[in-house]
Amino acid sequence: MIRRLPLRILGAGLLLVAVLVGLVIFESRARTAGREVVLAMEAVDPRSLLTGHYVSLRLTQGLPTGQRCPPRTQPISEGGWLALRATGGQHRFVGAAPTREAAKAFGGDVLVKGGVYCSRMAIGDAGAKAEAVTLDIGVDRFHAAQAEAEAMEKVLQRRVGDDAAPAFAVVSVGDDGRARLKGVILDGKRTDLSWW
Amino acid sequence: MAGYKARLERDLDRWIEDGLVPVRNREAMLASVADGRRVDASVALAVIGALLLGVAAVAFVAANWDVIPRLARFGLILSVFLAVVGAASWFSKDGTRPILTNTLLSVAALIYAGAIGLTGQIFDIAGDPQRALRSAGLAAGLLALAGRSSGAGVAALALICLGEFAGGFDKEESRWLIFAAPVGMALAWLWNSKPLAHASSVALIIGLIAVLALYEQTWGASGLVAGGVVLGLLAGAARQLSDRRTAVIFFLWFVWGALALFAVGGFDDLKGAYLIAHRAAWLVVAGGVIALGMHDRQGMVTAAGVVAIIAGVCTILFDLGLGLMTAAGLFAACALIALAAGFLTRGRRVKA
Numbered sequence: 001m002i003r004r005l006p007l008r009i010l011g012a013g014l015l016l017v018a019v020l021v022g023l024v025i026f027e028s029r030a031r032t033a034g035r036e037v038v039l040a041m042e043a044v045d046p047r048s049l050l051t052g053h054y055v056s057l058r059l060t061q062g063l064p065t066g067q068r069c070p071p072r073t074q075p076i077s078e079g080g081w082l083a084l085r086a087t088g089g090q091h092r093f094v095g096a097a098p099t100r101e102a103a104k105a106f107g108g109d110v111l112v113k114g115g116v117y118c119s120r121m122a123i124g125d126a127g128a129k130a131e132a133v134t135l136d137i138g139v140d141r142f143h144a145a146q147a148e149a150e151a152m153e154k155v156l157q158r159r160v161g162d163d164a165a166p167a168f169a170v171v172s173v174g175d176d177g178r179a180r181l182k183g184v185i186l187d188g189k190r191t192d193l194s195w196w
Numbered sequence: 197m198a199g200y201k202a203r204l205e206r207d208l209d210r211w212i213e214d215g216l217v218p219v220r221n222r223e224a225m226l227a228s229v230a231d232g233r234r235v236d237a238s239v240a241l242a243v244i245g246a247l248l249l250g251v252a253a254v255a256f257v258a259a260n261w262d263v264i265p266r267l268a269r270f271g272l273i274l275s276v277f278l279a280v281v282g283a284a285s286w287f288s289k290d291g292t293r294p295i296l297t298n299t300l301l302s303v304a305a306l307i308y309a310g311a312i313g314l315t316g317q318i319f320d321i322a323g324d325p326q327r328a329l330r331s332a333g334l335a336a337g338l339l340a341l342a343g344r345s346s347g348a349g350v351a352a353l354a355l356i357c358l359g360e361f362a363g364g365f366d367k368e369e370s371r372w373l374i375f376a377a378p379v380g381m382a383l384a385w386l387w388n389s390k391p392l393a394h395a396s397s398v399a400l401i402i403g404l405i406a407v408l409a410l411y412e413q414t415w416g417a418s419g420l421v422a423g424g425v426v427l428g429l430l431a432g433a434a435r436q437l438s439d440r441r442t443a444v445i446f447f448l449w450f451v452w453g454a455l456a457l458f459a460v461g462g463f464d465d466l467k468g469a470y471l472i473a474h475r476a477a478w479l480v481v482a483g484g485v486i487a488l489g490m491h492d493r494q495g496m497v498t499a500a501g502v503v504a505i506i507a508g509v510c511t512i513l514f515d516l517g518l519g520l521m522t523a524a525g526l527f528a529a530c531a532l533i534a535l536a537a538g539f540l541t542r543g544r545r546v547k548a
Contacts, residue, residue: 005285005288005289005291005343005344006285006286006288006289007285008342009281009284009285009288009297009301009339009342009343010282010285011342012281012338012339012341012342012343013277013278013281013282013285013304014278015338016277016308016335016338016339017274017277017278019335020274020311020312020315021274023315023321024270024315024321027319027321028319141320142320143317143318143320180321181320193319193320194266
């Protein structure tokens with residue numbers, strides 16, 4: 001029993017390392033293989049954007065005239081689906097449903113697992129209110145080195161107000177409908193996640 | 197603090213002096229009692245030193261985290277984990293350093309838990325905190341089984357317990373702790389491990405509460421009362437099972453858990469005759485537990501009964517709608533009685 005103990009311990013350790021390496025490789029492959037989707041994002045609160053070395057992302061987009069908010073908040077934990085449609089270089093929300101089949105009915109070209117909630121956003125000097133949706137697809141932060149994260153925060157802060165700088169999250173949506181962050185686009189500059 | 201062998205040595209000398217035991221039997225009798233395993237100062241200092249070295253290494257890496265490439269960071273984490281596991285494997289070779297092996301495997305379990313989080317951060321893998329904690333718990337469980345490590349077993353239960361509360365606890369989610377705790381209890385029994393016995397007993401109580409929370413809407417307070425009864429039955433089973441320390445630990449914790457669940461279960465929904473029956477049962481059970489604790493000479497069981505009876509009396513006073521000042525006076529009186537009882541019990545034990 002005692003003689004086999006060192007081998008058992010070593011075997012368990014190697015198995016656990018293999019699991020972690022396998023997870024990274026699997027996620028990396030799934031990220032590469034998935035369909036790329038570009039979603040608008042905004043600053044949550046310029047003062048609390050950074051916690052440690054990551055940038056908080058909130059995927060909020062205004063709804064075009066005539067499109068109404070979903071009638072109810074759909075938390076991501078419900079396992080529902082969102083339909084997205086490519087429009088003008090980015091993907092826009094077109095509908096939410098509890099099942100993939102039901103989400104297909106909205107006519108989107110990408111279906112992603114996630115939740116959605118409705119909010120109102122101010123537009124223009126008059127402060128007119130328009131309906132907007134915030135998508136929760138499990139992507140809510142982008143880890144970066146401190147200097148890089150601070151630079152990103154500055155760009156995101158400039159988005160507050162009318163003179164909004166373009167900021168997008170680039171995500172990969174796999175066949176299973178799961179979204180994985182690939183990178184961000186800030187001021188036209190794309191920063192991709194890499195092994196380095 | 198003198199161990200059993202030291203106490204036996206003193207007693208033997210006294211018995212030999214009194215002519216109760218022949219002097220020629222002294223050495224044979226002492227040789228038949230094994231020396232208790234002791235953690236001497238050098239081992240304790242070595243363990244503390246190893247832990248501090250680990251903290252220093254972590255702080256150094258954290259200070260330079262940004263300048264280390266992603267892949268190198270990942271390699272660093274895996275290397276640290278493998279180094280600790282390798283050290284545990286090395287020191288387990290001849291079985292003479294079980295404490296060091298156990299400590300290293302516990303540290304490895306915690307490093308792996310951190311590695312899961314850091315891997316997610318390094319490669320921006322979005323993950324569910326509950327799944328991450330449960331995975332870390334399973335990994336710690338694997339290390340515990342592989343190396344017969346009670347420390348890693350305790351870490352496994354703690355991580356699975358944290359996972360139980362990560363994310364929406366109120367939602368209808370799966371429960372793991374109620375299944376993990378009995379495994380921990382079985383291992384504590386097999387390995388005769390006191391820390392694991394404590395951890396798994398507490399885990400079972402928390403796991404039971406987590407399961408009851410799932411059905412709170414349906415069962416209401418009766419679920420808690422039923423949970424208290426289940427723990428009471430388990431306490432009885434543990435008491436009957438054996439006099440081994442592991443069984444005694446199960447017994448103590450289940451008595452406390454049973455009383456707590458039974459008491460809390462009677463706060464909300466009960467009305468009229470059910471309320472009176474609950475309060476009466478509370479007092480009877482608490483009195484029974486005091487008697488049982490005194491019979492078995494288990495101070496912690498007696499203490500559980502005393503606390504339960506004080507809490508029961510106070511609850512009944514509140515039920516009757518007594519003023520705060522009256523209740524405060526009665527609380528104080530109960531507290532004084534409990535202190536006096538504790539003082540007397542301690543005095544008797546010292547004399548014995």
